[in-house]
Amino acid sequence: MKNIKYLIAGIFFGIVLVKAQVISWFRIQEMFQLTSFHMYGVIGVGVITGMISIQVIKRFGIKTFDGQPITIPPKKFDKGQIFGGLIFGIGWAITGACPGPLFAQIGLGFTVVLITLLSAIGGTWVYGLWEKKLPH
Amino acid sequence: MQIIHFIQQPWHWAAGGVLIGLTVPLLLLLGNKTLGISSTLRQICAACFPADISFFKYDWKAQAWNLFFVAGILIGAFLAATFLNGNAPIEVAAATQQRLQAYHLTNYSQLLPAEIFSWSNLFTWKGLIFFVIGGFLIGFGTRYAGGCTSGHSIMGLSNLQWPSLVATICFMAGGFFSANVIIPWIFQWLNA
Numbered sequence: 001m002k003n004i005k006y007l008i009a010g011i012f013f014g015i016v017l018v019k020a021q022v023i024s025w026f027r028i029q030e031m032f033q034l035t036s037f038h039m040y041g042v043i044g045v046g047v048i049t050g051m052i053s054i055q056v057i058k059r060f061g062i063k064t065f066d067g068q069p070i071t072i073p074p075k076k077f078d079k080g081q082i083f084g085g086l087i088f089g090i091g092w093a094i095t096g097a098c099p100g101p102l103f104a105q106i107g108l109g110f111t112v113v114l115i116t117l118l119s120a121i122g123g124t125w126v127y128g129l130w131e132k133k134l135p136h
Numbered sequence: 137m138q139i140i141h142f143i144q145q146p147w148h149w150a151a152g153g154v155l156i157g158l159t160v161p162l163l164l165l166l167g168n169k170t171l172g173i174s175s176t177l178r179q180i181c182a183a184c185f186p187a188d189i190s191f192f193k194y195d196w197k198a199q200a201w202n203l204f205f206v207a208g209i210l211i212g213a214f215l216a217a218t219f220l221n222g223n224a225p226i227e228v229a230a231a232t233q234q235r236l237q238a239y240h241l242t243n244y245s246q247l248l249p250a251e252i253f254s255w256s257n258l259f260t261w262k263g264l265i266f267f268v269i270g271g272f273l274i275g276f277g278t279r280y281a282g283g284c285t286s287g288h289s290i291m292g293l294s295n296l297q298w299p300s301l302v303a304t305i306c307f308m309a310g311g312f313f314s315a316n317v318i319i320p321w322i323f324q325w326l327n328a
Contacts, residue, residue: 092274
């Protein structure tokens with residue numbers, strides 16, 4: 001049952017996603033229509049907070065709660081970040097959700113988003129099928 | 137119960153931002169885990185429909201923590217809606233309201249427009265576009281990009297990874313094109 005702590009962390013994250021309204025289809029439209037600062041504020045402050053946290057962890061060599069060293073794998077560049085990024089961006093504006101918010105929208109009571117989630121799993125599956133044929 | 141009352145109010149964007157950002161060190165401290173939610177879609181494929189595809193032949197069970205994390209997101213959102221006034225009426229910028237009115241969307245009583253997100257739309261063109269096609273683009277695009285908003289834009293940018301900056305710029309470019317060109321076109325066609 002070592003994974004229960006991640007369930008609890010997820011509950012915290014789910015509450016935050018809802019109360020920060022980043023899972024709202026309306027907020028996503030505002031962001032891409034440049035009519036509100038809200039989403040830019042949330043994401044900007046989120047990145048700055050994450051950046052400072054990681055710097056502190058690295059500078060002071062902070063370990064996990066059970067004493068293991070913290071290592072963050074680097075992200076490798078390939079063309080997928082461009083093509084895949086553009087494709088995901090189109091879907092983000094249409095659904096008003098990225099993968100995390102899909103789960104949150106369902107929990108919020110919009111159970112029909114389960115269909116969107118199943119389709120997203122289908123999209124990932126098709127990527128897996130075509131992985132070697134796609135430009136990277 | 138003063139604290140519950142405090143949390144029930146609408147949150148300032150900065151409070152939301154700080155708490156989302158703090159999830160990065162929380163997961164690192166809990167067990168050296170890096171935030172990244174789209175990976176769970178790959179894990180579900182690997183667990184349920186691997187179909188002998190090499191991309192799905194890996195030790196998904198080693199990443200099982202992430203499945204617990206997303207189950208938590210679902211529960212947390214339910215709790216926020218039930219106890220923390222999470223699905224309250226939303227105030228949307230006037231300029232966006234004007235554009236949405238042209239799409240025939242006028243219901244701001246919840247975080248998502250009920251005119252789109254209801255089961256009665258499932259077997260309509262609206263349902264096909266907003267649920268089936270939209271979802272497919274999310275799943276295909278995030279995996280091709282090697283991450284989503286959490287993995288690239290929050291985790292990757294926090295760790296100063298330039299490929300994540302490229303990905304984030306492309307997420308935004310796709311979103312701008314979608315919201316300003318594709319979505320108006322979809323509604324023009326749906327409401328014709």
